[in-house]
Amino acid sequence: MITAMLFAGGVGARMKSTDMPKQFLEVGGKPIIIHTMEHFANHSMVDAIVVACKADWIDYLNSLIKKFNVQKVKSVVAGGENGFDSIHNGVMATAEFSKADDDIILICDGVRPMLSEQLITNCINDTKKYGTAVPVTPSIDSLLYSEDGENCNKSYQRSSMYITQAPQGYTMKNILWSHEQAYKRGITNPVSTSELFIELGESVHIFIGERFNIKVTTPEDLQSLRANFYYENYKQFAREELKYGG
DSSP states (O other): OEEEEEEEOOOOGGGTOSSSOGGGOEETTEEHHHHHHHHHHTOTTOOEEEEEEOGGGHHHHHHHHHHTTOOOEEEEEEOOSSHHHHHHHHHHHHHTTOOSTTOEEEEEETTOTTOOHHHHHHHHHHHHHHSEEEEEEEOOSOEEEOSSSSOOOEEEOGGGOEEEOSOEEEEHHHHHHHHHHHHHHTOOOOSSHHHHHHHTTOOOOEEEOOTTOOOOOSHHHHHHHHHHHHHHHHHHHHHHHHHTTO
């Protein structure tokens, strides 16, 4: 069984949206999280979807799921105090029906509306083969390290640096082990699931992701996303005009 577990429990402080969490902002006529969910709902290899949502927005999300007729949604559960707690709640909800050790969970931010079918497929296939699968893109920028944000005396070799993306794939055996160990060892808020595995002394398999697979975090990300949807709609309009001789 393959389950997509989306976490959308945050408020999006960096988006500077005061009245609505960023995952519910509309782009191209739909909330961002619905775009993200639809990529998994429409994928032939994905069997179920679980969402960990900010508790007081669950009813609203359920109404959106019904409005846009998003299929395969197994459950919507409350998020936690931080990102890791939200993921944990979603993992535990998935474990209620996904019982086999080699079942796969795809952990993804709810704000990845540019996911491609091929990226999801690659993640699933690599998880089946390696037990973990994390999409990355090679860093195209030089990297400097600073503890105080003002002074720097250390740099990193760009050719060995990678930017992590999502979805990140794990077998249920691996993800349940990592969460059990995190709580045993007092690891309370790892930045991502892949970094949790590394902190636990494990390695993760990486594969090349897609640069267009943006995570909508800042107002600039939202502007880029809306520009892309406008461009795609314009191309569709132009094709129809040519087809019908407009």
